[in-house]
Amino acid sequence: MRRxxxxxxxxxxxxxxxxxxxYRFDDPALEARYKSLIDELxxxxxxxQNLADSNAELAQDLRRKTYEMLVxxxxxxxxxxxxxxxxxxxxxxxxxxxxxxxLLWVGPFVILAVGLGVLARVVSRRRAAEIPSADGxxxxxxxERLLSENKDGKK
Amino acid sequence: MxxxxxxxxxxxxxxxxxxxxxxxxxxxxxxxxxxxxxxxxSLPRLNEPERTIGPADMKGRVWLLNVWASWCVxxxxxxxxxxxxxxxxxxxxxxxxxxxxxxxxxxxxRRYGDPYETSAVDAKGDxxxxxxxxxxxxxxxxxxDGVIRHKHIGxxxxxxxxxxxxxxxxxxxxxx
Numbered sequence: 001m002r003r004x005x006x007x008x009x010x011x012x013x014x015x016x017x018x019x020x021x022x023y024r025f026d027d028p029a030l031e032a033r034y035k036s037l038i039d040e041l042x043x044x045x046x047x048x049q050n051l052a053d054s055n056a057e058l059a060q061d062l063r064r065k066t067y068e069m070l071v072x073x074x075x076x077x078x079x080x081x082x083x084x085x086x087x088x089x090x091x092x093x094x095x096x097x098x099x100x101x102x103l104l105w106v107g108p109f110v111i112l113a114v115g116l117g118v119l120a121r122v123v124s125r126r127r128a129a130e131i132p133s134a135d136g137x138x139x140x141x142x143x144e145r146l147l148s149e150n151k152d153g154k155k
Numbered sequence: 156m157x158x159x160x161x162x163x164x165x166x167x168x169x170x171x172x173x174x175x176x177x178x179x180x181x182x183x184x185x186x187x188x189x190x191x192x193x194x195x196x197s198l199p200r201l202n203e204p205e206r207t208i209g210p211a212d213m214k215g216r217v218w219l220l221n222v223w224a225s226w227c228v229x230x231x232x233x234x235x236x237x238x239x240x241x242x243x244x245x246x247x248x249x250x251x252x253x254x255x256x257x258x259x260x261x262x263x264x265r266r267y268g269d270p271y272e273t274s275a276v277d278a279k280g281d282x283x284x285x286x287x288x289x290x291x292x293x294x295x296x297x298x299x300d301g302v303i304r305h306k307h308i309g310x311x312x313x314x315x316x317x318x319x320x321x322x323x324x325x326x327x328x329x330x331x
Binding site: 044045047057058061062064084085086088089115 | 179182184185186187188218254274280283284286287289290
């Protein structure tokens with residue numbers, strides 16, 4: 001019974017796999033390049049997915065294009081250029097550094113620097129506030145005494 | 156006063172970014188083709204498969220390329236606008252029938268009317284990729300020299316026709 005169930009599950013998994021087209025590569029190096037390319041390229045339809053993850057029609061077509069170009073012996077750069085020429089820098093998950101993309105590249109570091117600056121200020125202010133009071137700690141001692149009395153009383 | 160200066164500046168910066176950012180439509184990826192020559196193609200016509208159509212055939216005229224498909228719901232919504240635009244007679248519209256079945260496409264045109272001068276059959280979507288099409292419908296404005304001047308992503312509306320497309324067409328034709 002269990003075995004039959006397992007076989008059924010496996011069969012279902014296989015047919016699910018078959019829905020995604022599989023390209024055959026004779027050369028493992030070519031396959032590795034294919035995988036890294038479709039990992040790097042953005043699907044224009046579902047914009048937060050790359051070509052590898054997306055099942056949109058266009059993503060399928062672009063995977064096919066990528067495959068065809070790889071098999072035809074084109075270099076990675078030629079394939080990326082092909083995509084950028086058609087869809088712009090937006091297809092690249094790592095767009096080149098250009099005036100239009102400077103904010104994209106530098107922005108996170110600017111925010112980090114501002115955050116660190118604020119943190120440093122807060123910490124230094126708190127340090128300044130921790131200087132013992134003028135009465136030489138008498139108030140603090142009294143507070144501690146009161147607290148411990150309270151504790152004893154509750155026992 | 157000084158106490159409020161920093162939060163106020165931060166607030167102003169955030170408001171500035173949101174004011175710009177929220178108005179942008181992330182689905183509208185600017186086409187790198189604006190101002191560049193339209194990619195050449197020569198595809199069979201939908202209504203006369205033995206003849207071909209391509210940008211070369213439209214040289215010397217300002218024309219629109221409207222990407223459509225019978226399976227595309229927004230194309231159905233856009234169709235009335237395209238029909239009205241075609242009826243003005245100001246600009247010829249060439250359809251790019253994108254990844255469609257011939258019989259379905261012909262039936263669609265019979266049912267809803269055919270506003271196109273002709274439609275090119277891009278069964279595998281290769282020309283679509285060459286033109287950087289990523290969503291149907293899309294509409295390109297091409298000038299007399301075969302240069303792409305404008306790309307509209309998604310269904311065109313009466314507003315985009317009267318405010319953007321027709322003024323641009325008239326300007327390109329030098330009749331405005």
